[in-house]
Amino acid sequence: MKNILLxxxxxxxxxxxxxxxxxxxxxxxxxxxxxxxxxxxxGVGLSTSSAEDADQRAAVNVSAQISAQLQxxxxxxxxxxxxxxxxxxxxxxxxxVRTSFERADLIRVVDREKQAETFYSYAVLDRxxxxxxxxxxxxxxxxxxxxxxxxAKSARAAGDTGVFVTAATEAAKLxxxxxxxxxxxxxxxxxAPEEASYVAARNELLALLEQARAxxxxxxxxxxxxxxHLADFTVNAVKRLGxxxxxxxxxxxxxxxxxxxxxxxxxxEESCSEGSLGERCEVTVHLVAxxxxxxxxxxxxxxLVRGVHPSDRGKARKSAWDKVTQQAIEAAVRDxxxxxxxxxx
Numbered sequence: 001m002k003n004i005l006l007x008x009x010x011x012x013x014x015x016x017x018x019x020x021x022x023x024x025x026x027x028x029x030x031x032x033x034x035x036x037x038x039x040x041x042x043g044v045g046l047s048t049s050s051a052e053d054a055d056q057r058a059a060v061n062v063s064a065q066i067s068a069q070l071q072x073x074x075x076x077x078x079x080x081x082x083x084x085x086x087x088x089x090x091x092x093x094x095x096x097v098r099t100s101f102e103r104a105d106l107i108r109v110v111d112r113e114k115q116a117e118t119f120y121s122y123a124v125l126d127r128x129x130x131x132x133x134x135x136x137x138x139x140x141x142x143x144x145x146x147x148x149x150x151x152a153k154s155a156r157a158a159g160d161t162g163v164f165v166t167a168a169t170e171a172a173k174l175x176x177x178x179x180x181x182x183x184x185x186x187x188x189x190x191x192a193p194e195e196a197s198y199v200a201a202r203n204e205l206l207a208l209l210e211q212a213r214a215x216x217x218x219x220x221x222x223x224x225x226x227x228x229h230l231a232d233f234t235v236n237a238v239k240r241l242g243x244x245x246x247x248x249x250x251x252x253x254x255x256x257x258x259x260x261x262x263x264x265x266x267x268x269e270e271s272c273s274e275g276s277l278g279e280r281c282e283v284t285v286h287l288v289a290x291x292x293x294x295x296x297x298x299x300x301x302x303x304l305v306r307g308v309h310p311s312d313r314g315k316a317r318k319s320a321w322d323k324v325t326q327q328a329i330e331a332a333v334r335d336x337x338x339x340x341x342x343x344x345x
Contacts, residue, residue, distance in 0.1 A: 021113055025120050032122065035110060040124040041065055041188065043107075051112055051119045058123035059107045066101040066125075069187040074099065077183050081199050099180035101187070106130045131189035138181040142198060145174040149201040156208050159259040162295015164212070165341065171205055178202075215260040216341065218289075219248040226268035226285070227321040234266050234287075236326065237333035243341075250292035261292040262340050264333070272317060278310035281320040287332050289340035298339030300332030 023030035025044055031037055043065065045057030106129070111122035148171040155163035178198060185192045218238045222231055238245040250263045265288045272281040285302035307319025 019115075021115065021120065022111075025113065025122065032111070032124075035122075035124045039128065040126055042122065042124045045121040045123065047119050048117055049119075051114075051121065054112070054119040054121035055109045055123070058109060058121040059104060062107045062123050062125050063101055063104055066184070066187050070099055070101065070183060073183045073186040077179070077186065081179075081203060099183045101184055103130065103133065106133060125188070127189040131185050131192070134181055134185050134188070135192065135194075138178060141174045141177055141181075142194065145171050145178055145198070146201055148174070149205045152205055152208060156212065159293055160295065161259055161291045161293035164208075165291070165296050168205065168209060171202075175202060212260060213242065217244045217246055217248075217257075217261050218337070219250070219253075219261065219263045220245050221247065221249050221263055221265050223265060223267040226266075226270070226283075227324070229321075230266065230268060230285070230324070230329070233324075233326050233329040234264070234333060237330040238264070238337075240330060241334065241337065243337075250290065253292060258292040262289055262337065263292060264289045264336060270317070270320075272313055275308075277308050279308065279313040279316040281307045281313065281317040283307075283320045283324060285324060285329070285332065287336040289336040291340050296340045298336045298341075300335030300337075302328045302332050 022032070024032040024042070032040075032042060035042060041062050043058045043061030043063075045054040045059070045061060047053035047057060107123050107125045109121050109123045113120040148167045152164050152167035152171060155161075155167060179202075182192060182195050182198065185195075220231070220234050220238060222234075225231070235245045248261075250258065250261060253261050267286045267288070269284045269286065270281065272279065274280070282304055283302075283306075284304045287300040287302075289298045289300075291297065302324055305320050305323035307316045307321070307323070309316040309319065
């Protein structure tokens, strides 16, 4: 009788047996029957502090899976989008993509458990629902991009530089966000149905930009010589932008060459006088770019610089011109050409 009583007391002190956790909490390969991995991305979180902390950890684990998959999808997307014949390498080089998953609000906690002092949470992201949400968020940009790409193609064929630059610039602003959106959708639900038509339009536009860039020429025209280095600085700045410089103005070119030609006028202003500190010279350089086919123009300036010498005007002049550096000219050239030419940046 004493032995039976001891067994009963031991059972009472031990309490009810611990309920085992569902397998999907502990085994990576186990599926939650209500949320199969073919349709959901899932993550487990556990915490000894609170259920809310476990919820957050589960959601973070879902996001981490997407982030890890993004790295693979970026490479895959670049390979897919660079299959454009002769322009393949150039397209790949201009298609550097940075992306991240920023829709943690689409992740929800669907199950919770507790064992002893440990909280467990199970979070999921519905692949199809998330893809629809991301598609809706990018649809406006996609519509605008496709319209801009069509406009750029038509303008290029018609030789309308102004419309081509405007449309290509608009498309270039939209492309990084769209590339990123398609990559995130790949990581979550696979390739989107509209991706193929977007990539075709995108790569055709990149090819047109590459074609235009290869044929582009900038005629550097000096209104006056300034100092001996001004012409060299300007020509070198044009070359550094990957453009071909020459010295022809628009009115000196054949009609067939006007579409891809731009004139860059360089107009230095110099004034010297005697001041309270002696001889003083001031220099400003104005640059104006004009597309030969019309429609676009831009301006850049090397801001006023001064040179001073107590008695020698030549030295004061040289001091001022020494402050007109290659770097200053390059910045002004870029400003002038940016508005006149689609720079492809």
